[in-house]
Amino acid sequence: MGAFKCVITVEGPIPPRFMLGDDIGGGVIITEMKKVDEELVSTSQLALKYNLSVQTVRRKLAQFNQGSNGKGLYSIKIADEILNPKTKQKTGGAKRKN
Template identity: 40%
Template sequence: MFKQKYIITVESERPPQLFLGDTIGGAKIISLKREEYPDLVDTAWLIKRFPMSRKTIIEKIGCFNVGTAGKHLYDPHKVIPVLKADLSTRRDRPRKN
């Protein structure tokens, strides 16, 4: 039987208390990775992470723009929570099958 790789993403203020070689739920931890955000991000960086069009992203977070009108730059620590909150809100009624 082949081993499969599972990726778990965790966001927190402090790093989690996990160590290499620990066993969680019958699985062994073999690697830990940390993603750091750059100081300023552009719209293309946000498009890769959120399923929205360029125009929608610029409209939703336009007030956080640090760059010029042609070059949209944003602080990721302020913008990402706003975009994540917008993903869960729906305005239309549920689809009838």
């Protein structure tokens, strides 16, 4: 009997807690794990991931576009730094006095 291979994509801030040899969902064993790093992602993928409109993503990442005008392609690392609300930097300046 041949082996059935299944690819599971896990997206998150920390790596999953699987070990080689673990059984998952009735499968025989985990035989291989590797990190797949996407080089470039499209505007629509980023809009879905960060719950923003396509126009907003294009406007915020206009300087980092690596595709053509019709097809915006961006590095996932740069896009995450700019669009992720948890990594936004403070605007700076003195606090407002009431």
